[in-house]
Amino acid sequence: MIIKLLIDGGNMTPGPAVAQQLGPMGINMGKVISEVNEATKEFKGMKVPVELNIDEKTKEFTVSTSSPPTSELLKKELGLEKGTPDHKKQKMGNASIEEIIKVTKVKYPGMLEKEFKSAVKSVLGTCASIGIFVESKEPLELIKEVSQGKFDKEINEMITETSHEKRQNLDDFFKKIKSEQDAQLAAAEKAAKEAEEKKAETENKNK
Numbered sequence: 001m002i003i004k005l006l007i008d009g010g011n012m013t014p015g016p017a018v019a020q021q022l023g024p025m026g027i028n029m030g031k032v033i034s035e036v037n038e039a040t041k042e043f044k045g046m047k048v049p050v051e052l053n054i055d056e057k058t059k060e061f062t063v064s065t066s067s068p069p070t071s072e073l074l075k076k077e078l079g080l081e082k083g084t085p086d087h088k089k090q091k092m093g094n095a096s097i098e099e100i101i102k103v104t105k106v107k108y109p110g111m112l113e114k115e116f117k118s119a120v121k122s123v124l125g126t127c128a129s130i131g132i133f134v135e136s137k138e139p140l141e142l143i144k145e146v147s148q149g150k151f152d153k154e155i156n157e158m159i160t161e162t163s164h165e166k167r168q169n170l171d172d173f174f175k176k177i178k179s180e181q182d183a184q185l186a187a188a189e190k191a192a193k194e195a196e197e198k199k200a201e202t203e204n205k206n207k
Helices: 016-025 029-043 070-078 097-110 116-130 139-147 152-156 164-206
Strands: 002-008 047-054 061-065 093-095 132-134
Touching: 002 016, 002 029, 016 029, 016 047, 029 047, 029 061, 070 093, 070 097, 070 116, 093 097, 093 164, 097 116, 097 152, 116 132, 116 139, 116 152, 132 139, 132 164
Parallel strands: 093 132
Antiparallel strands: 002 047, 047 061
8 A cells, every 4th residue: 555645854743644544554653754754854844755655464664755846945955935926026036057957966867857958947947936036037048048058068067066156146136136026015015005094994984
């Protein structure tokens, strides 16, 4: 019997959903939790897909893990708690091409793309959906540049280290963007609040 779970890396807890599945079979929950946490400890802070292959007769089991979703790896790499609520209006970070290559290396063994360069473009697509700039540009622009061969050296050599100077430049660019975003969000919230107050005032007058 195979049970599929999505757990916090290195931090599986005996929740009711798991207990309902394993309890009736007489499986040692403590042992399951211990082995799953050991298998996923390198992915702390991320959601990790886990499969338990259980022999219902002997009560023995094996644990197999998949790498976390690409979005989780990207957020971990950039130190983000969450993705964007609106990828068109709010950006959450600014990655280097080297960081994208690093995430791709983790995901590549399980991806459908046969070429590593294609896998990099797939990861860039995820960057777009969770609101991450890459090289201070929109990810879709980077996909075009990757296709044109601009980052062939980094990709072919699988370079994963970002220089301190480059990281500083990326951070400086994003600070400016975030400041502009925060001002726009504050203005939008203020306008929404004023509209709500005006609506309430009108309704009170009409009573």
